[in-house]
Amino acid sequence: YRPIALNELIHLRHTYPGNQSKLVFGNTRVEFERKYNKINNFRLISITHIKELRELKRTKNSLYIGAGVTFTRLKSQLIQWNNDDSFCQALLDQMKYFASTQIRNVASVGGNIITAAPDSDINPILEAADAILELHRADNEKVRQIHLCDFFLGNSRVSIADNEILVAIHIPFENSSNKYFLRSYKQARRRDDSKGIVSAAFKVELEKIDSIDNQWKIVSAWFSFGGMASKTISAINTQQQLIGLLWTKQTINQTYDMLIKEMPLNELSPGGQYQYRQTLMQSFLFKFYSYVSNELRQSLIDSIDISCRRGVSHGQQTIPERPVTQKIVGSSLSHRSAYLHTTGEAIYIDDMLSHVNTLYAALILSTQANARIKHIDIEQASKVPGFVSFVNYTDVPGSNQLNGMLSDEEVFVSSIALCVGAVIGLVVCESEHAAKLASNLVKVEYDLLLPRIFSIDDAIIHQSYFGDEISLGKGDIDQIFLKAEHILEDTLYIGGQE
């Protein structure tokens, strides 16, 4: 389905609540779940065409971010809005290292919130900014508002009814004369396409109490973290204890311990690297303290200005001049496909139109090694709408043998699957989606055989050799070794085949 109005969407979701349908915007999470967690959704509702979900505006009291705003759109709007607004700046900072262009172009803010990943980089900022979610549903025609901090229940679990739709996120503006600071930090494994090992957002509201000594009192604090628990988490106790204290290095020194106490991790905590994660959390707090103190022009005891700005990186290639007589050697040639790749005009299989009546196949691969196939059950698969046929070795006309170097591999396994991934058969359907769906429903029963060989060592133990090895030789190796002055013996393992 692709509804084009919010009331249509609400009605559809009400008709097909819970698992009976799946909302999809950018599909970056839904497809991941289909592919890796084998969660197949029979009824998809695309929500990309709903005006209210795509809106992005500044109202009198808040920022309105439609749940279907992509990160690319959000970023360009934030750049326009920025004007030293600390929320915009915190989000922009995080977006420098957020996913990749392709993902940011389609992934939505709402999709990130509903996914409720414990390591989301965006949710800590939204939580620190006290974001309020606006949810709509049909049965009571009511709009429900909930603070983001109350929305996350656990890993991938949120407080949403079976027929509810997240329509927008409201970021309230600050309305007192106090000073507010909000910053975000992230440490990831890579620059692109990598969520934070820990990501954090810190917000404080400070009131000036002494102009001569430049002293500031903490009125409120909000410290939120990704990667420190099974959900985005705020350090509620620490936040409470900070209220009324002075913004000083001493206060921050106490806060390091409070955070560790409030978010205890140990060697058994999911995600591992627990000491590193705790250190990251504390380091981020130190960065935040330094930033705020710099802004307040407070002197920083034992700290330096850590803000570091790097210019845009650039590169240059110098191609040396060649003598006129030398046409080919040393000349700079572009890759054959360079023009098409760099202009985006290269045509890949998925860009080509398929022919009328094209059928689609999906492979059934063995999940076991050295296993006799006992039974293949295609009953569930054959019920998928658009299912056409199941093909296996019995359908191969002529030889079922692949004519590789050793001719020891079959096109489709006829009896014993030698390795995980051996091709058992194909399901053929009218659409790619149906083929993928049906292939996941084919049930294969195996008899596991012995020995099961997974390494060279296993093979040696079980005397399992290829047999007629092809060997190339020159000279008398044994004689040479007898005369060698030094012999160094060791073993080298190489994972790849090549």
Ligand code: FAD
């Ligand atoms: P979809 O996949 O379309 O939907 C996700 C879920 O939300 C589904 O359950 C769907 O039913 C539900 N849903 C969507 N919209 C609504 C709505 N309006 N109301 C109710 N339910 C709804 N995240 C980070 O924080 N940091 C990163 O650096 C990062 N890097 C990534 C890199 C890659 C390669 C990928 C694939 C993801 C990455 N992510 C990262 C996560 C990414 O931001 C989320 O997957 C994305 O925001 C989800 O949005 P979507 O529109 O694609 O959601």
